[in-house]
Amino acid sequence: MQxxxxxxxxxxxxxxxxxxxxxxxxGATVREICAAAGxxxxxxxxxxxxxxxxxxxxxxxxxxxxxLRHEPEPPDAERLSAREKxxxxxxxxxxxxxxxFSGRDNGVRGMFLMREIMDPSECFRRMFSQLQSRxxxxxxxxxxxxxxxxxxxxxxxxxxxxxxxxxxxxIFGRRVFGLLGFETGRLTDIEQCVSHIEEFSxxxxxxxTGERK
Amino acid sequence: MQxxxxxxxxxxxxxxxxxxxxxxxxGATVREICAAAGxxxxxxxxxxxxxxxxxxxxxxxxxxxxxLRHEPEPPDAERLSAREKxxxxxxxxxxxxxxxFSGRDNGVRGMFLMREIMDPSECFRRMFSQLQSRxxxxxxxxxxxxxxxxxxxxxxxxxxxxxxxxxxxxIFGRRVFGLLGFETGRLTDIEQCVSHIEEFSxxxxxxxTGERK
DNA sequence: ATTTGTTTTGAACAAATGTTTTGAACGATT
DNA sequence: AATCGTTCAAAACATTTGTTCAAAACAAAT
Numbered sequence: 001m002q003x004x005x006x007x008x009x010x011x012x013x014x015x016x017x018x019x020x021x022x023x024x025x026x027g028a029t030v031r032e033i034c035a036a037a038g039x040x041x042x043x044x045x046x047x048x049x050x051x052x053x054x055x056x057x058x059x060x061x062x063x064x065x066x067x068l069r070h071e072p073e074p075p076d077a078e079r080l081s082a083r084e085k086x087x088x089x090x091x092x093x094x095x096x097x098x099x100x101f102s103g104r105d106n107g108v109r110g111m112f113l114m115r116e117i118m119d120p121s122e123c124f125r126r127m128f129s130q131l132q133s134r135x136x137x138x139x140x141x142x143x144x145x146x147x148x149x150x151x152x153x154x155x156x157x158x159x160x161x162x163x164x165x166x167x168x169x170x171i172f173g174r175r176v177f178g179l180l181g182f183e184t185g186r187l188t189d190i191e192q193c194v195s196h197i198e199e200f201s202x203x204x205x206x207x208x209t210g211e212r213k
Numbered sequence: 214m215q216x217x218x219x220x221x222x223x224x225x226x227x228x229x230x231x232x233x234x235x236x237x238x239x240g241a242t243v244r245e246i247c248a249a250a251g252x253x254x255x256x257x258x259x260x261x262x263x264x265x266x267x268x269x270x271x272x273x274x275x276x277x278x279x280x281l282r283h284e285p286e287p288p289d290a291e292r293l294s295a296r297e298k299x300x301x302x303x304x305x306x307x308x309x310x311x312x313x314f315s316g317r318d319n320g321v322r323g324m325f326l327m328r329e330i331m332d333p334s335e336c337f338r339r340m341f342s343q344l345q346s347r348x349x350x351x352x353x354x355x356x357x358x359x360x361x362x363x364x365x366x367x368x369x370x371x372x373x374x375x376x377x378x379x380x381x382x383x384i385f386g387r388r389v390f391g392l393l394g395f396e397t398g399r400l401t402d403i404e405q406c407v408s409h410i411e412e413f414s415x416x417x418x419x420x421x422t423g424e425r426k
Numbered sequence: 427a428t429t430t431g432t433t434t435t436g437a438a439c440a441a442a443t444g445t446t447t448t449g450a451a452c453g454a455t456t
Numbered sequence: 457a458a459t460c461g462t463t464c465a466a467a468a469c470a471t472t473t474g475t476t477c478a479a480a481a482c483a484a485a486t
Contacts, residue, residue, distance in 0.1 A: 022332060031442090040466065044445095117389055158406075165378045165383065169374060199420050203416040
């Protein structure tokens with residue numbers, strides 16, 4: 001009964017994600033989206049009111065799929081050492097960014113996300129900010145525990161940015177200069193990247209907050 | 214004689230940069246660009262042949278302005294210690310990313326650049342790649358000198374990515390979660406960011422490549 | 427002043443694009 | 457069986473958009 005309706009809706013959503021990602025809101029045409037979904041021209045207006053409604057649907061779908069799925073704070077976080085928690089945090093972020101930027105769809109979702117980051121819609125801004133602020137607090141807590149410094153210490157915050165920056169760049173960077181110099185082969189092994197970032201960050205955190213030598 | 218022509222050409226280029234940055238190639242319309250530049254509809258076709266020609270002109274202009282202007286390898290590099298060279302490298306990259314993403318035009322050039330990174334045009338790909346590969350080699354050399362390890366060592370390359378990743382994220386990150394959690398006030402002092410990234414990176418590099426403990 | 431070459435303008439045009447409408451097909455309910 | 461609401465496809469419509477073109481405006485030189 002509800003099935004046929006939901007199915008074409010789904011087909012359109014998938015086609016729209018790819019179209020919006022690679023060509024932007026105006027660049028993508030509803031005709032092209034409907035054709036890719038194997039539906040007729042009017043179907044977008046029927047299911048999503050208009051092109052803008054479709055865009056909003058795609059946005060919220062992406063946030064749910066690509067971000068909410070990777071939770072950097074495990075349920076049993078209390079039992080783990082700070083170092084283990086940091087490692088899990090790093091792995092989660094690599095996986096998250098990886099799924100967004102190098103996923104099976106050749107970075108289509110990454111493109112869409114980048115567009116939203118550079119010029120966010122209201123819907124996106126709302127969902128994304130509350131998410132990030134929670135996970136930022138968690139990372140600050142880890143670093144604080146790791147060093148014995150209070151979370152309010154500037155060095156703790158700066159270190160958090162350094163950690164996330166590395167995670168982000170190990171995935172995103174492939175796109176920037178990956179093909180154009182660095183060997184990307186070694187970077188495909190996620191666990192090796194995790195180990196590097198963990199070691200590098202521990203060294204960095206200690207150098208910044210720890211004992212003067 | 215040539216002056217009046219060059220002036221409107223300039224006006225159109227400026228308006229086009231903003232339009233292309235915020236709405237992409239197809240999203241921006243030549244009518245809107247001409248209106249913003251205070252010129253008539255046909256002017257784009259006269260000065261740049263067609264819309265695509267205008268886009269190429271904007272692209273090459275951006276690369277020259279925002280990237281070529283910041284050279285991370287100073288002329289007297291030979292005289293400096295590896296640590297000093299690293300510091301200059303970091304400062305240069307922060308300045309470069311800063312000028313692109315937080316410049317006076319409210320990140321308009323950053324938006325344009327991001328679009329090109331995610332979905333590069335041929336013209337952009339060519340210019341950007343040769344640039345990056347040269348500067349990547351320079352950073353590898355710095356780290357190699359810093360640690361005594363050969364440039365071919367995987368840890369050297371991974372460290373380079375970590376360094377650049379931090380630089381990139383200290384600027385770009387403001388856009389991601391800057392306003393939504395982290396205090397951005399402290400990050401506006403470039404020299405403080407340089408100091409942090411330098412210390413953090415030295416600690417990280419040593420931890421990754423240096424003596425096992 | 428007239429001519430010449432360049433620049434600018436705005437109307438006109440053809441192609442494309444978003445939206446609406448219409449009617450057919452289908453399943454459920456009476 | 458008849459009716460009704462939902463889903464969908466295709467045609468029709470109105471708008472937008474890139475481009476062209478001919479005339480006007482302008483600047484410099486003769």
